[in-house]
Amino acid sequence: MRVLFVASECGPLIKTGGLADVVWSLPRALGSAGVEARIMMPAYPGVAARLEGAESREIGDVFGYSARLITGTVAERSMILLDAPGLFDRPGNPYTDPDGADWADNHSRFAALGLAAAAVALDGIGGWVPDAVHAHDWQAGLVPVYLRHAGRASPPTAITIHNVAFQGLFPATALSALHLPAESFHPEGIEFHGQIGFLKGGLAYADRITTVSPTYARELMTPEFGMGLEGMLRHRRRDLVGILNGADLEIWDPGTDAALPAIYSVSNRTGKTKNRKALAERYGLELSEDRPLFCVISRLTEQKGLDILLQVLPHLVETGARLAVLGSGDKVLEEGFAAAAAQHPGRIGVEIGYDEELAHLLQAGSDAIVVPSRFEPCGLTQLYGLRYGTLPVVGRTGGLADTIIDANPAAIRAGVATGFQFAPVEQEPLRAVIDRVCAAYADRALWQRMMVSAMRQPVGWDEAALAYRALYQDLVKGTAEL
């Protein structure tokens, strides 16, 4: 089984969030399950240089920009890069200019990715022809659209919604420039309230739709979470499935993690104390033995609910707990957290920025990780928290609800609790859950039991890989029967 992955981010090559983690790690797990996935993405600056065995093929112009495809491998992953310097040779964030505004030609940039990927899906590359195509998020949303209108038999398609908040909406005037057929511009096609919707088009024309947790799959069909696409997703509910993401245990394993001052494992957790001290030192925090050290590792956006955490910080400090934050994003939140750190030295530490290595130290050195998201399709940091025995404290939504077993009395009695859930995501429930965490932390035996349960959770990619393989097999079988 050969599957073409199409995405705008991938692992250590280019990353703004969890999408990159998934696109990097899932193909590897699929490989172990007998599925050969190749990852197609733009050749952002520096990416092509990372390829081993690179070979390049001219493909002529895409929307007037000269382009070629570069194949090769990175850490045993097969990659196909769309190298169109006029569109992608821009430094920094893949979507925004240096001032943080979306690039004005994002529609051309990601339509080009879609069009080039559709060509690879139809004709293959170097003799490799995919049996199915798997598009990720709005940036790859046009692949199923171009394939549907190719006028010839094409491989079946699946699209994964990693976050419905990002839909890729552009003016309808771009239709012909993007080679999109006028007959696709209707509510059952790519049209979304008078605009071109890249994600909308993908959802309309893909054979299957997946998202990254079962709860988010249900939530997506409601007005509260569907962001205007709930109606069409309800309409396609038979083709919609939620498959939980996993954690990459080659990258996130406290037993082998090279970024840590001390490694540890579920059977020997003593190293965690050393990491805790190192983390406190790095953040200038005065540790208290009988109070938990919380951390946050996050984009600072509305989705993540960190404005609510900010409001609750005086209470957190009052309990004697500590907090270490790593994040970047909204200026108001960045300033809010920086001000909180200045106001509570030794209690709250904040680093504004993006730092992969520091994220590992935070996971290893903290007692609990707070993820107070208003919505969360899956969430990965709580999975990493489980693996590192850093108990997740999460809003009860999306993948957070599906991955963390709340320490309610029944779960504690059964010995299965792995973290703490709260709902709704508002100040009072967050305050209350912080109190619950502090009480559980004070009960040393309980906390240790929970750490062991958390660290033993099977959070790897194996189960998801089997679910995706079954989906691809179904898709291919479905096409063969047509």
Ligand code: ADP
């Ligand atoms: P989302 O994709 O919505 O941002 P996820 O939890 O799925 O949320 O994935 C976030 C990923 O980005 C994780 O790998 C997390 O460790 C990482 N991350 C987020 N913010 C930072 C940061 N400031 N520094 C380092 N890593 C970060």
Ligand code: GLC
């Ligand atoms: C999105 C979601 C996040 C999910 C990630 C990977 O960025 O916000 O919840 O874990 O995609 O699927």
